[in-house]
Amino acid sequence: MVMTDVPTRIVYERPEVFDPRVTHYCPGCTHGVAHRLVAEVLEEMGEVDNAIGVASVGCSVFIYNYFNIDFVEAAHGRAPAMATGIKRVLPESTVFTYQGDGDLASIGMGEIVGAASRGEKISVVFINNANYGMTGGQMAPTTLPGQKTTSSPKGRDVERQGYPVQTAELLSTLAGSAYVVRRSMHNPREINRAKKAIRTAFEVQKHGLGFALVELLSTCPTNWGMTPDEARSWVEERMLEYFPLGDYKVSPAVAELKF
């Protein structure tokens, strides 16, 4: 048989900005997916050589290992302040933070509210997996009522331990927020929608329209004590109820964005 040249079309490849190394994330964790979405967006927008990332403290503390762009590493919760400092002195750069729920919605609540209320022109990727992953699964500000964690062993008792923080809803009330949405990563359709939201958040920054944040419901199979598949189902069945997906703030200027 004679081999002939078959025309090929690449339908899927690793973004060049995304380092080929194996990540430190657990099997079934969606951090890697979220990273990849950010990498794809940066590349599609031609922002790779213009981007500065601000890493936070949590499981994604080493995000800078996976992106071939300039990065700084913030103290726990302070990424939005650090991003503010960078963006104010380098306004032409694309500056983004990548933060988990403990980092952003607990210890860093002051910094994220400050940045959003100032309308800071940064993009925030916010991972909500309902627990503190890096320290081994403690109760987070996002832990659901009744959810068992290593620091709420009998399940979160809202009488004693308070209620989960609905971050997207909260930040959407601030006038400086131009784009605040919640997406999920529990199935391919939602992942595609998540990517579109991340793209929008970066476009908002590029066009100088204000503060942009995408909250991403994420899995944590290891600390939830589930298989990856069970974890995806848990997002769908439990988290969506308390954290409804949706567009919580889309300013008129953002609504008119075309890209």
Add this chain to the structure above:
Amino acid sequence: MAKELIKGNTAVAEAGLRAGLEAYFGYPITPQTELLEHLSARMPELGRPFVQAESELGAINMVYGAACTGKRVMTSSSSPGVSLMMEGLSYIAGTEVPMVLVDVVRGGPGLGNIAPAQGDYNQIVHGGGHGDYRLIVLAPASVQEAIDLTALAFDLAEKYRAIVAILMDGSIGQMMEPAELPPMQPLKKDVPEWAVRGDRHGEKHLLTSINLDPPAQEVMNLRLMKRWQQVEKNEVRFKSYFLDDAEYVVVGFGTAGRVSLSAVRAARDKGIKVGLLRPITVAPFPNEILDNLTEEVKAFLVVEMNSGQMLEDVRLVVRGRKPVEFFGRMGGVVPFPDEVLTEIVRLVEEPRTTEGHPRDRWLSRLEKTIG
């Protein structure tokens, strides 16, 4: 340029701006606020970033971010606010990026009050934040000196990739006196090799204070400490008054040093051979001159507006070879020259000892006065 009547806080703000300050981030707190207010008007006029942060935590981390780009950046606060900044200072020290901090110290601990004090000496000079690091600390005693040290602070910060703190008590910040501001310097054009820029410069730059590998962290610690040795070798600054023939030496920084100078002059009028050593860099501490003086003089008097924090640094150098006595006022009380003069006279006339601790003797005397 001619001298003008100018307030310390405003003077430091304007001096920073003229030294090429490219971004300022701060939060209001008395007795520092005029510094922030001045820059809130001046920075936007010049098209330079100014942000009033949501807190001192926010401010110091904005400084951290901006410092990572290699720009000249500064923040300012007063004691309780500086406590909040300690986290950020440790990270900035661990990332080896330059910045300038102005601490206009007030009475404490806690909320304390808004009067001038020097109770932050230990926090600024001997740490405050976690981990092994040192700050270069400059202590002005007049508005003019505060202006001059502000420009120096930026140069030292960049030379050593370090944090430089201007430790000035509330009276320097609040006082108006004639001073001359330097001419406006152009903004620095060169970007340091290590800075994050987010533009096409060929290689990825990562600035972080994390280092999970202890031996590698230790190498970093060693680098910081070797750099500090260079600072100690090159950057000690002090002012001496009447030391040539001095038999007794007063040691004091900032306003306590300035008040002491009046007392030293009055003592000289009485025929007492007393001089003043006023450290300008309280870190690095002027160990060598103090060591030399220990050989030559009869006794020391340390004067501070705290409970004797620098006193311990003096005692480390003197090492019991000569008597050291202490006089301080705390809580935002500024000593009068007469009080210091009384202490100088006591040092000369009463029996002296190298036994016990000078703080204990001072406390028992003070108790009778203020108790």
